[in-house]
Amino acid sequence: MARTFNTSAPDFETRFSRFLGEQRADGHDVGGIVAKILDEVEARGGEAVARYTAQFDELQIDPTTLQSDNVDLAALAADCPADLKAAIDFAHDRIAAYHSAQRPSDHSFTDEAGVELGWRWTSLESVGVYVPGGRASYPSSVLMNTVPAKIAGVDRIVMVAPAPKGEMGPAVAYAALRAGVDEFYPIGGAQAVGALAFGAGRLAPVDKIVGPGNAFVAEAKRQVFGRVGIDTIAGPSEILVIADETANPDWIAADLLSQAEHDPSSQSILITVNEAVGRAVDNAVDKQLKTLATGERAARSWSTHGAIIFVADLDQAATIANRIAAEHVELAVADPDGMLPKIRHAGAVFLGHHTPEALGDYVTGSNHVLPTSRAARFSSGLGLYDFLKRMSVQRASPAGFAALAPAALRLAEAERLPAHARSISIRSNAVQDPGTGDDG
Amino acid sequence: MARTFNTSAPDFETRFSRFLGEQRADGHDVGGIVAKILDEVEARGGEAVARYTAQFDELQIDPTTLQSDNVDLAALAADCPADLKAAIDFAHDRIAAYHSAQRPSDHSFTDEAGVELGWRWTSLESVGVYVPGGRASYPSSVLMNTVPAKIAGVDRIVMVAPAPKGEMGPAVAYAALRAGVDEFYPIGGAQAVGALAFGAGRLAPVDKIVGPGNAFVAEAKRQVFGRVGIDTIAGPSEILVIADETANPDWIAADLLSQAEHDPSSQSILITVNEAVGRAVDNAVDKQLKTLATGERAARSWSTHGAIIFVADLDQAATIANRIAAEHVELAVADPDGMLPKIRHAGAVFLGHHTPEALGDYVTGSNHVLPTSRAARFSSGLGLYDFLKRMSVQRASPAGFAALAPAALRLAEAERLPAHARSISIRSNAVQDPGTGDDG
Missing domain, CATH: 3.40.50.1980 (Nitrogenase molybdenum iron protein domain)
Structure with missing residues (x-):
């Protein structure tokens, strides 16, 4: 009831x-524990990741390759039943189609003052996808976090997922290969987030980390935020x-x-x-x-x-x-x-x-990674946008520059930034008729 | 050299x-100090904000209204010179024009299976804009953080800015009024971030906090992230x-x-x-x-x-x-x-x-709030998008539902989520010809 x-x-x-x-959400204060794990991973790299993985997941991994002989993605995927593979393929193709429709356009316009303005969208180079172990290890989540990155044009998609005692689901493995994951490491927890953010062993750092996780993973993402990008806290x-x-x-x-x-x-x-x-x-x-x-x-x-x-x-x-x-x-x-x-x-x-x-x-x-805990007030579900960013682009013609310079100079003066002012005035002198010296 | x-x-x-x-960036570890300030503000509200403001800014504010008799935005703005007002107006109008061009379109399409898919953009309801005091208190930053929120359709824009001993720049005050700030509080630091996130006195909580600040402000934004949205760490x-x-x-x-x-x-x-x-x-x-x-x-x-x-x-x-x-x-x-x-x-x-x-x-x-410290690898400058969010929208016709149901059922079964499966199968039985019982 x-x-x-x-x-x-x-x-x-x-x-x-x-x-x-x-x-x-459970209110565990895990900040201190996570900070220590992240510090260790940043300082000691693969050695620390291997040590934590042995401790928390009872899995031996090589500190250089971060791989285990007991976890082979291709071998696992081969065990996935054919009808389940077909369902994953079906979902994959529909997710790819939906997110392909999200690609935003570059934009450029020239205004009355003669200033060309706009923006260009470019993709991230590398992304880390965190896939939880245990009850929440879902092939659908692998697709939802990976396919949009692939469609966006991310060059390098790195997946991490804990494999306690070497155990991992065949469907998760198949989904990872189907979605085109470029690298896979059988690691999890805050140590995996640290490895993705700082690099560890042969795992080179990524630019952004997405995917759900437990309280330790969420806190680790929060702590590395700024150094790398993250999605919302699930x-x-x-x-x-x-x-x-x-x-x-x-x-x-x-x-x-x-x-x-x-x-x-x-x-x-x-x-x-x-x-x-x-x-x-x-x-x-x-x-x-x-x-x-x-x-x-x-x-x-x-x-x-x-x-x-x-x-x-x-x-x-x-x-x-x-x-x-x-x-x-x-x-x-x-x-x-x-x-x-x-x-x-x-x-x-x-x-x-x-x-x-x-x-x-x-x-x-459509994507099932969505804002929870009232975060829909201020954020969106995962989408193509999460794997793109927008660079603004601008160009002033000499006439456009002359039209904008006086206001820019006045503001630079008011903000007491004389080098800002000089970067305007040094050009104004050249753009003006040399005889007038007029700033307008 | x-x-x-x-x-x-x-x-x-x-x-x-x-x-x-x-x-x-300076590597001050301010996490503990900030956590204590935020806890106090959450527990004691306006009383804590008033106490910290007296301590850090030497300014007495009313714990209920969070206002000071010594800081009057309209009176300050009146002191702004006319030519500076004109430059602020000029910048304001250009920022408004650029960001108006960023409004994304809603999208909807129906695919071959008979499934209607798309998304809708809606604006945030309330936003807090943090404006630093001291050297970095810039009228241009007030415009850059506030105007896009206004253009996006945010209903309630709340500005906070520390006013040490009651001091505040007339240009900042004029820019705030010109941009259409709905509420202003002369508070700063982690306590202002806490007041925006949790509410304090008559200041109701906001949905997202934007704007630059010192190490304490940046850390406070990091700590409240998830409960409210934040922009990138500057x-x-x-x-x-x-x-x-x-x-x-x-x-x-x-x-x-x-x-x-x-x-x-x-x-x-x-x-x-x-x-x-x-x-x-x-x-x-x-x-x-x-x-x-x-x-x-x-x-x-x-x-x-x-x-x-x-x-x-x-x-x-x-x-x-x-x-x-x-x-x-x-x-x-x-x-x-x-x-x-x-x-x-x-x-x-x-x-x-x-x-x-x-x-x-x-x-x-274009916006001058931009990713720093290599964050342009994974994030964009401030824009209209920061004040909008995207809801996905979907509708299956009975035929579309029938086309998608088998794959959804197979995945729900593989993920061991029987209630997910039942929410599909309970409809499949009704959609099918009652005679066949066929799931396809």
Whole structure:
């Protein structure tokens, strides 16, 4: 049973504000431990990475190559069943198609003053993709983090994934090879993030690190940020469904549980204008939990973090959804197109009754790496943009320079930066009629 | 006198690699101090902010309003000279025009499978702009951080700037009002970053914090990252000039000094194919330093971090420039258009002889907030994009759903996520002809 809220209740605002402020991620303070590991990796390179990998993953790796005789990507991939390979290929091609459509254009224009302005997009040279081990080692995540980098034109894609005691999934290995990973190292944790950021052994440093991980990995990414780029810090997964009377309660219940099953700290929220639908979903969740192999995790998530919010109308539903700013938002309503423009903060929006979030997790082609923990207020899901950057480009003609120089000089003077001023005035003197000395 | 390098020297690679690895930012470990300030601000709100402001800035502010009777933005702005106001207006309008051209389009397409895919851009609701006090309190920076947020459609722009003993520049105040800042608080340091991230007194939390600051501000932004968005971590400024025989050595020297004067940790680099130009620039720098009010700072920057690199040809110049990935790159060559496609990593590129970097700092309209310390390898300058985010949107028709379902089911099964699988299969059963039960 999840908590229920009703926007018409007098204590709604108080209870809902408290609900919004609840922390779901574990609050371990791992900063000190991570800082020590990163320092060691920076100072001792492959030797430190090998030592931590032996300690945490019980895996012996060569301190120079960072490889283990017990982990062979190609051999692992060969063990992946043919029908699973086909599903990975299908997902791969759709992800490639979606992200190819994201390529932004360079731009250039010349304004009235005679100044040419614009920007050019270029790709990163090297990217590190972190793939978690254990329960969260997903072939779909390998594709989602790697394919956009490849489409963007990144020259060198380095994947790291912990392989405790040499164990690694064949599907993850196949997905890595299918996506075109250039280098693979069976390492994980903060030591792998350090190896990617600083280099270690024959692993040369990368320019940016993407991919989810546990609290140690997230903290390590935060600490190396600035020296290399990182994607957003991933938190527990979330789904928010907005349902009207046209929604099928059994379907919605299944969708809510598809996020709840990830982790007890995941969050599933239903917002509905229809009281009967809300009650039916709540009952359907309870019923479906009984036959779910991941039911224990899902039940804990649903009872601790789940919620059913009853609202007066769909406008109110949108307002509440925007305050929550969930990772995934399903619009299970009769007119999703009418509702979409009202959704301002969400990682991804799923329209109508036949677009369960799980479809987008795997095969629609859009990216499943999305902002969590209300980060959709200020950030986007992973995309081609994460592997490109924009250089501004500008050129002043002599006439354009003359038109802009006086204001630039005045500002340089006001900011007490005389060398800035001189870099303008030294050209003004040459651009002007030598007889006038006029700055205008 | 700056260091010189020559790509034809046998020890070039060794020396150049060491040069690239040099740290210029001060390595103060301020993490612990900042964490304590942020904890206090989160726990005690305005009371803590007022206490730190009294301690660090010798300014009394009200713990509820976070305002001081001694700092009145409108009164300060009234003291800004008319010609300086006009220069700020001129810069403002050009920055607004440039960033208006950056607005990305929403996109939607339907693929062969009958799946509608795309994305929508929406703006952030609230942004905090940090403006430094002291030497680096620049009206141009107020415009560069605020105008793109305004153009993007951010509803609430909150500016903070320390006002030690109540002192603040009239030009900064005028620029803030001209750019349309919605709220202003005379606070700075880590406590201001905490107030923006957590809220304090009547200051409601913002969604993203942008703007440069000292080591404490940068560390505070790093620590609140994830809870709110931040821009990149700003380091000391840099200029790199690529010059051939058509370059004017006096102009280039002025440009190199325009960055060197910012701070002793700034960096100015000349790459030239022409030995005579290199020597002439070196001499011109020495000469210009003698008459520069900021000469002491600039001379320290030039002698400690400056460099003249002699290369065989412009291809080699581009290769070296890309390894440095400087914030600003001037192409002071006969054919800048031929050279531009070779530049892959730079914050901003300035073409030809009449586009000194200072013009872009103030009035071309492009943004002067740019990646430093080699971050141009993986990040872009500030732009409209920083105040927008992209929601992915997807819709499967019943037929589109049926086409995608089998691969999604197979992947959910492989990833051992049965609720994901059920959210697909529960719909498959309804979509299929009830007689067949076929999943395909």
